[in-house]
Amino acid sequence: MYRKIIAFFTIFIMIISLSACGNKDYSEVSTKTKDNNNSKGDKIEVVVSFNPLKEFAEAVGKDKITVTSIVSGGIEPHEFEPKAKDLENINKGKIFVYNGLGMEPWAEKVLKTIENKDVIIVKASKGGNFIKTSEEEEGTHGEYDPHIWLSLKEAKVEANNIKEALIKADAANKEFYENNYKDFASKLDNLFNEYDKKFKEVKNKNFVTGHEAFAYICRDFNLQQNSVENMFSEGEPSAKKLKELVDYARKNNVKTIFSEGNVSPKVSEALASEIGAKVESIYTLETKEDNKNYLESMKDNLEKIYVSLK
Numbered sequence: 001m002y003r004k005i006i007a008f009f010t011i012f013i014m015i016i017s018l019s020a021c022g023n024k025d026y027s028e029v030s031t032k033t034k035d036n037n038n039s040k041g042d043k044i045e046v047v048v049s050f051n052p053l054k055e056f057a058e059a060v061g062k063d064k065i066t067v068t069s070i071v072s073g074g075i076e077p078h079e080f081e082p083k084a085k086d087l088e089n090i091n092k093g094k095i096f097v098y099n100g101l102g103m104e105p106w107a108e109k110v111l112k113t114i115e116n117k118d119v120i121i122v123k124a125s126k127g128g129n130f131i132k133t134s135e136e137e138e139g140t141h142g143e144y145d146p147h148i149w150l151s152l153k154e155a156k157v158e159a160n161n162i163k164e165a166l167i168k169a170d171a172a173n174k175e176f177y178e179n180n181y182k183d184f185a186s187k188l189d190n191l192f193n194e195y196d197k198k199f200k201e202v203k204n205k206n207f208v209t210g211h212e213a214f215a216y217i218c219r220d221f222n223l224q225q226n227s228v229e230n231m232f233s234e235g236e237p238s239a240k241k242l243k244e245l246v247d248y249a250r251k252n253n254v255k256t257i258f259s260e261g262n263v264s265p266k267v268s269e270a271l272a273s274e275i276g277a278k279v280e281s282i283y284t285l286e287t288k289e290d291n292k293n294y295l296e297s298m299k300d301n302l303e304k305i306y307v308s309l310k
């Protein structure tokens, strides 16, 4: 997505992530539905707000569901506003899944207007272990960092909440959903264990990204991110911050600047050329990129970060 900041790409903002971890049990899988057994073999229609939730739903529901993502086509979810058609789709679905934590301010409004009271509503982040946003962010963006799906551990929480909703909607296939969830969760665990070992072996723990979306990866693997934009893709440019970031990168011998599809690579390229580093792509998973699924994208991210720290 195009942003104003792109015009000012010689200037950057850096926020060093030193967020403490929040821990708050959040919201609900609402139980508006009585019995919805899907004994006829019809596919369950699941509507999700944006890409990672689609990935999780598909991993658990496989061929027994169809998933529609409200935010699609490369649009950045942070800037999304729904149209009438989107509300219609939510009303037609059996299940509506959103992330919460301020990722979809529109969704919380939409929920009040849903006419079809049988829609099962899932706040996927429910029960997660959240990272608090910095104090200056909190006023405008809520208390917690919403990028929870970028933690392999929190991904299990989100997938599990979706699984519970699928069972509620389609109890006849409970075992199918349970087994798919277990299979997906063990793949997440395996990937976590593989990189937990690798990251413990490297001394350097600092990496630089375009959009501060990776605090959960940092927490999982004891790393530290520094970003050229603020956490919510709307940072105010500042020459002072640019200089700090350049100094930081030099001091820490940063050789790779990560760049996300949603963030102008020009920002990262300018910084990289200033310090003689290369630019590598990294996935926020906020939109689907390169036709990679969740596990493939996360493995790619972790491997690239690991290689950059070695």
Ligand SMILES: [Zn+2]
Pocket: 078, 147, 211, 213, 231, 232, 284, 286
């Ligand atoms: Zn984001």
